[in-house]
Amino acid sequence: MHDLIAAPLQDQHLILRPGSRRAVKVGSSKFADLCDAVAGGQPVPAWLVDVARRVWGVDASGRPADAAVLVREPGPYELSRATWEINLGCDFDCEHCYLGEKRFEGLDWDGKERLLTVMRDAGVIWLQLTGGEPLIDPQFPAAYRLAHELGMQVELLSNGSQLAKPRMMELLTALPPTKTSLSVYGASAETYDGLTRRRGAFKRFTRGLDAAVAAGLNIDLSLIITNRNAHEADAMRAWADRLGLPYREYANISPTIHGGAETLPSQSPEHLTHRAPFTGCPAGHTFFHADPFGRASICKVGREPNIDLPTEGVAGLARLGSIADSLMLRTGGCSGCQLSSTCRVCRPMAKVFQEAKAPLHSYCQHGMKETAS
Ligand code: SF4
Ligand code: SF4
Known part of the structure; x- marks a missing residue:
């Protein structure tokens, strides 16, 4: 299994260590340098040996880059x-x-x-x-x-x-x-x-x-x-x-x-x-x-x-982006609500509460006002 993951993320490039929450951003020229090393069967570049040791305590010196690093391809969307x-x-x-x-x-x-x-x-x-x-x-x-x-x-x-x-x-x-x-x-x-x-x-x-x-x-x-x-x-x-x-x-x-x-x-x-x-x-x-x-x-x-x-x-x-946009519209019991700009629940969550006929005070400002009065 690889020691490190190199992943493009929109206009950034990340180095990650499996199982660690720490990530390191690198510039596009270093990322390209790493991709070349992986493709050409060369050793892990010196700058990455240094990063891996400093950030995760991993010794990658002399290791073939294609064995030590998994390079991810960018996805077609922004879904990371x-x-x-x-x-x-x-x-x-x-x-x-x-x-x-x-x-x-x-x-x-x-x-x-x-x-x-x-x-x-x-x-x-x-x-x-x-x-x-x-x-x-x-x-x-x-x-x-x-x-x-x-x-x-x-x-x-x-x-x-x-x-x-x-x-x-x-x-x-x-x-x-x-x-x-x-x-x-x-x-x-x-x-x-x-x-x-x-x-x-x-x-x-x-x-x-x-x-x-x-x-x-x-x-x-x-x-x-x-x-x-x-x-x-x-x-x-x-x-x-x-x-x-x-x-x-x-x-x-x-x-x-x-x-x-x-x-x-x-x-x-x-x-x-x-x-x-x-x-x-x-x-x-x-x-x-x-x-x-x-x-x-x-x-x-x-x-x-x-x-x-x-x-x-x-x-x-x-299609997911347009589905998301349509689900956020204040429809159903929320259409025309004057308090929508200060609403505390998103529309998908409000819909679940409405379908369950939940008491208004459990999710909706109108119910909260009624409770307070
Ligand atoms: S339920 Fe949570 S994740 Fe889903 S749309 Fe609402 S705020 Fe976003
Ligand atoms: S019953 Fe539901 S809340 Fe409880 S452990 Fe299972 S999945 Fe989680």
């Missing part, structure tokens, strides 16, 4: 980031889960291989693998490895339940993710198992978290605060602090992607935070989402219309 739900199946059944019913289904191996190749050809550099729980997919290890081989920087979004398995940890230490984001659903077995509706879930998570910490993975915790575990919010924060791990808190519960409202009662009312006013989003322009069948949409929320990537290939993504 993607998320992929490899499978919606999950070993937990969280009360608040925005995926709602999670069927274990998706592409076969040929389809997964094709999808990852299309993503590479589209110019995706940063790929988030998610689910459901991505690590329970039997083809996760092969897909994870292939994404690395294709020169993508892979981030994992996981519930951590599988991380204590030796084979999983062998894979993730040999090919570290750039980031492993783990969701935390409570600080005690009673609360955690209750929220996830799985006996033993807390034990599996704790073991997985400990294994990931011991392996030195780059971990980021997502503390999920609901009415079930709000009383343990301080304990969850203290747990993260004790481990010295960064964390973010998520307390705003959304309807399901199927427009279902069954998740909303798990909202902890006192933790419903007012988002900052929505000022725009590059969904569909610089990033996209792929579901388990390889259907590409602008993001995880605005799922339709979508593009069948295994069938349509890279060319299909040419």
